[in-house]
Amino acid sequence: MSHQDPTSLTPPNRHHQDLRVVLDWLLEHADFTAVGFRSTWTWTPRSLTVAALLWAWSAEETLTARFTAARTIAHATLGLDTLTAATSQAFLKLLRAWTAALAVVLIAAWRGRMQDERADRFQVAGFAVFGVDGSRLELPRTASNQAGFAPKAARRAAKPKKSPAQRRRGDRAASARAKKANSPQMWLTVMWHVGTGLPWDWRAGPSDSSARDHLLQMIAALPPQALVTADAGFVGYDSWKALWDSGRDLLIRVGANVRLLRNLGYAREQDGLVYLWPDRAAAQQQPPLVLRLVVARGGRHPVYLVTSVLEAKVLSDRQIIEIYALRWGVELFYRHFQQTFGRRKLRSHCGANAEVEATWSLLGLWSLCLHGQVELSYDGIAPSQVSVAGLLRAYQGSMKADRSVPAPGESLWEQLSVAVIDGYTRRNKASRDYPRKKREPVIGAPKIRAATKVEIELAQQIKHNQRPRLSA
Numbered sequence: 001m002s003h004q005d006p007t008s009l010t011p012p013n014r015h016h017q018d019l020r021v022v023l024d025w026l027l028e029h030a031d032f033t034a035v036g037f038r039s040t041w042t043w044t045p046r047s048l049t050v051a052a053l054l055w056a057w058s059a060e061e062t063l064t065a066r067f068t069a070a071r072t073i074a075h076a077t078l079g080l081d082t083l084t085a086a087t088s089q090a091f092l093k094l095l096r097a098w099t100a101a102l103a104v105v106l107i108a109a110w111r112g113r114m115q116d117e118r119a120d121r122f123q124v125a126g127f128a129v130f131g132v133d134g135s136r137l138e139l140p141r142t143a144s145n146q147a148g149f150a151p152k153a154a155r156r157a158a159k160p161k162k163s164p165a166q167r168r169r170g171d172r173a174a175s176a177r178a179k180k181a182n183s184p185q186m187w188l189t190v191m192w193h194v195g196t197g198l199p200w201d202w203r204a205g206p207s208d209s210s211a212r213d214h215l216l217q218m219i220a221a222l223p224p225q226a227l228v229t230a231d232a233g234f235v236g237y238d239s240w241k242a243l244w245d246s247g248r249d250l251l252i253r254v255g256a257n258v259r260l261l262r263n264l265g266y267a268r269e270q271d272g273l274v275y276l277w278p279d280r281a282a283a284q285q286q287p288p289l290v291l292r293l294v295v296a297r298g299g300r301h302p303v304y305l306v307t308s309v310l311e312a313k314v315l316s317d318r319q320i321i322e323i324y325a326l327r328w329g330v331e332l333f334y335r336h337f338q339q340t341f342g343r344r345k346l347r348s349h350c351g352a353n354a355e356v357e358a359t360w361s362l363l364g365l366w367s368l369c370l371h372g373q374v375e376l377s378y379d380g381i382a383p384s385q386v387s388v389a390g391l392l393r394a395y396q397g398s399m400k401a402d403r404s405v406p407a408p409g410e411s412l413w414e415q416l417s418v419a420v421i422d423g424y425t426r427r428n429k430a431s432r433d434y435p436r437k438k439r440e441p442v443i444g445a446p447k448i449r450a451a452t453k454v455e456i457e458l459a460q461q462i463k464h465n466q467r468p469r470l471s472a
Contacts, residue, residue, distance in 0.1 A: 015401040016076045018412035022395070023050050026367050030109040035101045048094060049102050050074055055091075056364025059396040063347050063357070064088045069399060095356045103359055107201070110370055114196055115223075117374045121195040121383060124326065125319045127227040127249065129194040131330040132218075132234065134211035136185040137338070138345035139354055145184040148351030151208035186346070186358060189214035191222070192330040194229070194323070196373065197383045199333070199366050204358055212239045219246050227251055227309070229327045232258075232443050237278050240289055244308060251307040251323060255443030260306075264288060264451040266459040267310075274306065274448060282455070287462050293448075296321040304446055336388045341365050368395050375416050390419025 032045035054070035055063075067088040115122055122128060139145040185207040191200045201221045203214035215228070216239055222228070228243060229251040235258055243250050254260075260274040267273065267290045277288035292310050294317045296303040305324055309315040315323075338344040343361050348354040365388075372391040373383050394415035401410065408414075451459070 015398040015412065016073050019054075019073060019395070019398050022371055022412070023053065026053070026371060027106075027109070029112055030105050032102075032105055035098065035105065037098075043094060045098070045102060045105075047074065048098065049106065051091070052095060052099075052102070052360050053364055053367055054399065056360040057368060057395050058399060059342075059392075061347075063092075063353075067091050073399060092353055092356065095360070096352050099356050099359050103363060106363055106367075110366060111200065113370060113374075114193065114198060114200075117370075118196050118377070118383075122193075124195050124323060125315060127225065127315070127323075128223050129227050129229060129323055129326070130200060130222060131192045131194055131327040132189065132211075132215055132228060132230045133192070133327075133330045133334070134187060134189040134209075134214070134233075135334045135338070136187055136207055137343065137358065139184045139186055140345075140347070140349050141183045142349045144349065144351040145354060149184040149186050149206045149354070151206060186354060187211070188358065189218075190330065190333065190362075191215075191218050191228075192333050194326050194329060195383075197329055197333065197386075198369055198373070199362060202362055204355060212236050215239050216242050219243060219248065222246075222248055225249070227307075227323070229324055231327070237276060237281050237286075237289065240276065240308075241281075241286070244289060249308045251305060251309075251320060253324065253443070254304050254306050254446045256445060256447065258446040260291070260293070260446050260448045261288070261451045261455065262448055263456075264459050265456050266290060266463055270310075273310070275451070276306075277455070277459075282458060285462060285465075287466055288459055293446075294320045296324070301443075302445065304443075337361070337365055340388050340392065368392070372416060372419060375413075376419065379417070381420055385421050387419045387421045391416070394419055 027046060027049065030046075030049070032049075035045040037043065037045055037048075051070050051074045054073050055066050058066035058069045060066045060069055071091075139149055186204055187207050187209040188202060188204050189209070189211045190202045192198075193200045201218045203209075203217055205214070212234055215230075215234060219242055224247060227249040230253070232253045232255045234252055235254060240250055240252070258276070259278070261277055262274050263269065264275045264277070266275060266288050272293045274291050274293045275288040276291060281288075289308070290310065291306040291308060294305045294307065296305060303321075303324070305320055307315065307320055309320075341361065341364075343358075346354050346357050346361075348357045368391050369386070369388065372394070373386055376386055394412055397410070397415055398412045
């Protein structure tokens with residue numbers, strides 16, 4: 001990579017010294033002054049953060065083995081005392097106490113770097129666009145994880161008894177299915193930055209958590225005039241109005257479960273103008289949400305999108321469709337996180353440790369992707385062409401390397417330079433009609449009707465009492 005000269009930056013060119021250069025870069029703007037470690041502790045906020053990132057990057061199968069690998073490199077690169085967190089239990093105890101504070105510092109630093117180092121990618125069509133989606137992470141079936149992450153009904157219910165028929169048959173298959181169904185899972189909702197493909201924020205909770213509630217919690221962390229795009233699972237007056245009131249915009253897919261009004265007269269009428277105004281909101285004298293409906297055609301079924309950006313000169317129909325198509329990248333992020341990074345099932349048997357593991361796993365993937373993107377951008381590589389698997393091979397290879405001096409082609413910088421998706425054009429498999437092929441349910445069209453006279457009069461009354469935001 002032309003801008004990096006490993007021999008001048010890290011003489012001699014050792015694997016662990018290369019990792020130290022990366023970690024120094026990642027923590028360059030991290031302000032730990034508010035993290036109040038005692039002066040007598042052998043750990044500092046920075047050294048604990050470095051060890052935790054290395055712990056998250058490690059390719060070892062168990063948490064204990066990851067800690068051993070991280071501690072070895074931390075000793076070599078940071079000169080930690082040999083008594084510093086000599087056991088994984090002591091290390092995890094510190095992380096349980098300080099992960100929240102350290103995460104705040106890192107998230108602030110890396111958001112700033114995204115806006116500075118990736119300024120050319122931070123906006124799409126004039127907006128800082130964020131996709132939001134949720135997924136579940138599997139957890140070991142322990143009492144602690146069950147208590148912390150199983151659905152409320154499962155946490156309250158007593159252990160189910162087998163029926164006489166099951167006892168007679170000894171139906172092991174049914175027992176295995178029941179065990180799997182009752183296994184605890186963590187619900188994870190990620191706010192994903194579309195321009196860079198990097199995470200911005202997230203919330204985790206029990207498997208029956210509400211993704212829309214998580215969205216409400218993350219709105220305040222969005223930059224001003226951001227645009228949030230999501231699928232039909234994020235339909236709801238309360239969350240949309242919260243975005244609306246915060247000055248951010250939305251672009252959401254809607255289906256048959258959504259009822260919209262037209263010709264309400266609350267805003268200046270124009271083609272495509274619709275209103276979301278549930279009966280409950282109207283009864284509470286809350287204003288209707290003024291939206292623009294755009295229909296994307298060309299696939300198997302039309303896709304119905306609504307946005308709070310009313311003016312086509314600000315955001316055209318074509319741009320709206322293109323932005324929603326980019327939202328698919330959040331699902332790709334989950335695939336990288338769960339499959340490529342190996343976090344489909346977390347390893348922690350303790351519920352509190354599971355939250356720590358999830359947080360540092362997200363921070364770990366974010367950090368290596370951020371650094372890798374910036375490094376490769378000097379060679380003109382776009383974020384969409386960066387190979388997450390290649391980045392993992394580079395960083396994890398440097399952690400596991402036995403040689404103190406890399407052989408040709410083995411250094412971190414050389415491995416990063418080839419962490420690029422190949423240019424091979426693969427065949428479109430969408431037309432293959434396999435019987436096992438998963439078919440997504442048809443969402444259908446939203447139900448749109450003309451406003452009644454009573455609704456129009458009530459809307460005018462609310463409009464007289466409140467001055468709504470009518471456009472972006």
